[in-house]
Amino acid sequence: MVGVYRIGVFSDVHGNAEALEAVLEDGRRRGVDEWLCAGDLVNHGPRPSEAVDMAVRSASVVVMGNRDREVGNDVDEAAMFVPAGRDPAVEREALRWTKTQLSERQNALLRGLPSIATEVRLGVRFAVFHSTPWSDEEYWETGVEANRRRLRDECPADVYCFGHTHRPSVMWDDGRVFLNAGSCGRPRDGDPRPCYAVVSLSRSHGGCPGSVAALKFVRVRYDLESVARDILEKGLPRGLAEALRVGA
Numbered sequence: 001m002v003g004v005y006r007i008g009v010f011s012d013v014h015g016n017a018e019a020l021e022a023v024l025e026d027g028r029r030r031g032v033d034e035w036l037c038a039g040d041l042v043n044h045g046p047r048p049s050e051a052v053d054m055a056v057r058s059a060s061v062v063v064m065g066n067r068d069r070e071v072g073n074d075v076d077e078a079a080m081f082v083p084a085g086r087d088p089a090v091e092r093e094a095l096r097w098t099k100t101q102l103s104e105r106q107n108a109l110l111r112g113l114p115s116i117a118t119e120v121r122l123g124v125r126f127a128v129f130h131s132t133p134w135s136d137e138e139y140w141e142t143g144v145e146a147n148r149r150r151l152r153d154e155c156p157a158d159v160y161c162f163g164h165t166h167r168p169s170v171m172w173d174d175g176r177v178f179l180n181a182g183s184c185g186r187p188r189d190g191d192p193r194p195c196y197a198v199v200s201l202s203r204s205h206g207g208c209p210g211s212v213a214a215l216k217f218v219r220v221r222y223d224l225e226s227v228a229r230d231i232l233e234k235g236l237p238r239g240l241a242e243a244l245r246v247g248a
């Protein structure tokens with residue numbers, strides 16, 4: 001049968017359950033058949049517990065992000081990863097607070113997430129990871145040739161799905177797709193609306209394998225101000241609310 005199978009890809013929810021709700025609802029309206037998640041369910045946002053449960057309930061694949069690893073393994077805040085240009089005090093306070101919000105069941109779930117997942121849908125091979133299969137902390141954009149080459153050599157797939165930078169981007173290279181899904185809960189590309197991607201596969205027919213027919217990014221409107229208020233009411237750093245408002 002000829003038709004389209006739609007895979008929604010979201011990443012970097014960061015405890016923003018409202019944003020994830022809005023993304024999932026938008027995806028339902030657009031006919032998304034299945035969700036993949038590239039990690040970082042927690043840290044920064046005010047509803048990490050709900051974000052974890054909603055993500056694992058909704059997505060068939062969820063991989064581990066650096067914040068999931070740190071929270072799930074109760075990594076000391078002094079040892080946490082702080083990207084260049086970020087305020088360590090804000091990052092540490094957010095980590096400390098997030099750890100108080102999750103149950104032991106959820107911590108176990110986070111530390112049990114795989115660092116990479118591979119799936120085949122309609123003959124199209126997907127590889128999902130947070131940043132790269134060899135690091136959940138490396139910042140790279142799809143234009144970095146060395147990483148694309150290493151992925152091709154070490155992790156054969158047709159569609160590579162990841163996040164971590166919070167900036168959506170896509171590159172087609174030698175028939176393969178390198179897709180950074182941006183951020184659902186904490187965009188940093190100047191657009192504060194939650195972001196996700198839809199990969200549309202043409203269904204296999206007549207013995208032929210399926211293929212990527214279309215790929216697009218979707219931005220979703222939601223009640224951002226209620227999340228910003230929630231951040232402040234829960235005593236999280238003010239800077240987190242301000243950054244959320246401007247997509248920084």
Ligand SMILES: [Fe+2]
Pocket residue numbers: 012014040065164165166
């Ligand atoms: Fe992240």
